Structure formats: structure tokens, C-alpha cells
Amino acid sequence: MSVEIFYDDDADLSIIQGRKVAVIGYGSQGHAHALSLRDSGVDVRIGLPEGSKSRAKAEEEGLRVLTPAEASAEADLIMILAPDTKQRFIYSEDIEPNLKDGDALFFGHGFNIRYELIKPPANVDVAMVAPKGPGHLVRRQFVDGKGVPALIAVEQDASGNAQALALSYAAAIGGARAGVIKTTFKEETETDLFGEQAVLCGGASALVQTGFEVLTEAGYAPEIAYFEVLHELKLIVDLMYEGGIARMRYSISDTAEYGDLTRGPRVITPAVKEEMKKILGEIQDGTFAREWVGEDETGRATFRKLQEAGEQHPIEETGKKLRGLMSWVDRPITETA
Numbered sequence: 356m357s358v359e360i361f362y363d364d365d366a367d368l369s370i371i372q373g374r375k376v377a378v379i380g381y382g383s384q385g386h387a388h389a390l391s392l393r394d395s396g397v398d399v400r401i402g403l404p405e406g407s408k409s410r411a412k413a414e415e416e417g418l419r420v421l422t423p424a425e426a427s428a429e430a431d432l433i434m435i436l437a438p439d440t441k442q443r444f445i446y447s448e449d450i451e452p453n454l455k456d457g458d459a460l461f462f463g464h465g466f467n468i469r470y471e472l473i474k475p476p477a478n479v480d481v482a483m484v485a486p487k488g489p490g491h492l493v494r495r496q497f498v499d500g501k502g503v504p505a506l507i508a509v510e511q512d513a514s515g516n517a518q519a520l521a522l523s524y525a526a527a528i529g530g531a532r533a534g535v536i537k538t539t540f541k542e543e544t545e546t547d548l549f550g551e552q553a554v555l556c557g558g559a560s561a562l563v564q565t566g567f568e569v570l571t572e573a574g575y576a577p578e579i580a581y582f583e584v585l586h587e588l589k590l591i592v593d594l595m596y597e598g599g600i601a602r603m604r605y606s607i608s609d610t611a612e613y614g615d616l617t618r619g620p621r622v623i624t625p626a627v628k629e630e631m632k633k634i635l636g637e638i639q640d641g642t643f644a645r646e647w648v649g650e651d652e653t654g655r656a657t658f659r660k661l662q663e664a665g666e667q668h669p670i671e672e673t674g675k676k677l678r679g680l681m682s683w684v685d686r687p688i689t690e691t692a
């Protein structure tokens with residue numbers, strides 16, 4: 356199945372420049388969208404609750420900060436970039452009462468629409484602009500004159516112009532420099548969740564931690580294990596990013612390539628593939644969404660316990676020490692761009 360890919364020449368920036376945009380939330384994605392929209396000549400205001408710790412960061416950048424309800428009332432395009440588990444409450448309390456005919460409701464991820472946690476009225480456009488990368492890199496790439504690819508989707512086209520509006524928005528945050536692919540809320544949500552759980556975040560973190568454990572438990576120095584399984588992973592993935600697995604295999608030694616071809620499938624076994632299929636099934640049938648919404652509603656105890664265990668993994672202490680000696684690598688976790 357082929358996809359439609361759009362670039363800057365296909366987008367009309369004047370469409371988003373003619374709108375009043377409210378970005379609700381100023382975290383990883385929110386700050387990137389808001390700052391790049393502003394730099395692209397768009398009229399932006401930020402919606403954050405009175406006590407929000409993000410307010411100071413947005414104000415430091417000279418952005419106008421209102422409450423989510425005030426920002427929604429003033430704007431004619433509302434982009435929700437608050438945590439997925441909070442969006443339905445923000446929507447019902449602050450956004451829905453302020454929606455007018457012709458407004459557009461935008462999302463950076465399809466979770467709340469796909470799992471029917473938010474059900475917008477028929478008189479507004481409902482669309483998505485979902486960058487395929489972490490917000491801090493979305494902003495950094497924009498500033499560097501590059502862009503992170505983005506997905507756009509239209510759930511509801513009340514105006515008849517929702518796709519052009521979404522494409523214009525995606526271009527304003529740099530997505531169309533790299534390529535904007537048209538998809539659906541269902542496809543974006545399910546593939547995004549699968550990617551982050553099985554490969555990008557869950558799969559990669561578990562692979563790195565397990566490799567580190569195997570080497571250190573066998574008596575090798577943690578510093579050497581860190582470089583081998585984490586630091587060098589970036590360098591290997593950079594080659595994949597530039598030219599696919601083929602370019603990475605071209606660049607590594609024949610010895611590494613033979614080990615890759617014969618041992619890789621012993622790590623990622625058919626049983627691992629079966630587990631990945633189960634994980635995908637839980638995303639498709641709503642099991643994961645119900646579990647995550649329930650975990651959030653009951654206070655996130657399991658989430659916090661697992662977070663703490665991750666933070667206390669020995670690889671973090673070794674990494675902190677080594678990164679501190681490489682000034683070009685070390686970045687505070689909370690740095691915004």
C-alpha cells in the first residue's frame with residue numbers, strides 16, 4: 356500500500372498564519388510546536404493551568420500564557436499537547452464549552468480519539484499533526500533548518516479544508532522539510548504505541564539493560580560495558596538512520612557483520628516476535644489503553660515503582676559518570692532544546 360508524502364512545496368503556510376492557535380500544554384511537544392509556530396509567523400498563545408510549572412518556561416520565551424479555557428475561547432485552532440491521560444478532562448472542562456463553528460481541534464497523537472475518550476462535536480475540524488520524534492529534537496531540528504517527519508490525519512472535515520490546514524501546521528513546525536505522511540488516527544495510534552513499546556523505548560531499553568547486565572555479571576568493567584551496549588548504539592543507529600541497516604553493515608567489520616547475521620536472530624527469537632504480536636494485539640483491542648488509563652486513575656503506583664527501578668539500574672550511575680567527561684554528549688534531562 357503506497358502512502359501520500361507531502362513536502363514544503365505542497366503546503367500553504369499562509370493557511371496556518373491566518374489562524375489563532377492555542378497550544379494546550381508546554382512540555383516536550385508543546386514547547387516545540389509553540390516556538391516553531393511562532394517562528395513561522397503564526398499567532399500563538401499557550402493554555403496552562405494557573406499553578407502549572409510550565410508557565411514560567413513559556414513566559415521566559417515571551418509567549419502569551421492564558422488558562423486552557425481562555426486560550427481555547429480566544430483561538431480558532433486548539434492543539435492539545437497535554438499528557439494523553441489528562442486530555443479528556445481538559446477537553447470536557449476547558450475546551451468543549453469554548454468550541455465554536457469552524458474551529459479546529461488538533462492532536463499530536465491519536466490516543467484519545469482512537470479509544471473514544473474524547474468525542475468532539477460535528478461542527479469542528481478534528482485533525483492530527485504527529486511528529487515522529489521527541490519534542491526536544493523536533494525543536495532542535497527546526498532551529499537547525501531541518502525537520503522531523505510528521506504524520507497528519509483528518510478524523511472530521513467540517514470545513515472541507517482540514518487536510519490543507521493540518522499540512523500547513525505540519526510545515527510550520529518543520530515537518531514538511533523532512534516529509535509529511537497522510538494517515539488515520541487509528542493507524543497513527545496503533546503504530547506509535549507499538550513502536551514505542553516493542554522497539555524504540557521498551558525494546559531498546561530492555562536490550563541495553565540486559566546486555567549491560569550480562570557483561571558486568573560476567574566480571575567486565577561497567578565502563579566498558581556502557582560504551583559497548585549504550586554509547587556505541589547511537590553511533591550504530593546513526594548509520595542505520597543515514598542509509599538503513601545496509602549502510603550500518605557496510606561500515607562495520609566483517610567479523611561484526613557475521614556476528615550480527617548469525618547471533619541477532621538468536622537474541623530476537625521467534626518467541627520474541629510472538630510476544631511483539633501479543634503486544635500489538637493488546638494495543639488493537641484496547642487492553643493497553645484501558646490498563647494505562649486505569650493505572651493513571653488509581654494514582655500511577657506501578658508506573659512510579661517501575662520508573663524508580665529503571666532509575667536505579669546500575670547502567671545509569673556508570674553512564675552519568677562517563678557522560679560527565681564528554682561535554683559534547685552530556686545534557687541535563689530537563690533541557691528544553
Ligand SMILES: NC(=O)C1=CN([C@@H]2O[C@H](COP(=O)(O)OP(=O)(O)OC[C@H]3O[C@@H](n4cnc5c(N)ncnc54)[C@H](OP(=O)(O)O)[C@@H]3O)[C@@H](O)[C@H]2O)C=CC1
Nearest residue numbers: 380381382383384403407408409436437438463464489490
Ligand atoms: N513526548 C513526545 O516527544 C511526543 C509526544 N506526543 C504526544 O504529544 C502529547 C503531549 O505529550 P508530551 O509533550 O510528552 O507531554 P509532556 O508531559 O512533556 O508535557 C505536558 C504538558 O501539559 C501540561 N499540562 C498538564 N496538565 C495540564 C492541564 N490540565 N491543562 C493544560 N496543560 C496541562 C504540563 O504542564 P506542567 O508542567 O504543569 O505539568 C506540560 O506542560 C501527547 O499526546 C503525546 O502522546 C507525540 C509525539 C511525540
Ligand SMILES: CC[C@](O)(C(C)=O)C(=O)O
Nearest residue numbers: 487488489490547551555
Ligand atoms: C517514541 C516515543 C513517542 O511516541 C515519540 C517521541 O514519538 C512518544 O510518545 O513520546
Ligand SMILES: [Mg+2]
Nearest residue numbers: 486487488547
Ligand atoms: Mg511517537
Ligand SMILES: [Mg+2]
Nearest residue numbers: 464547548551
Ligand atoms: Mg508516542
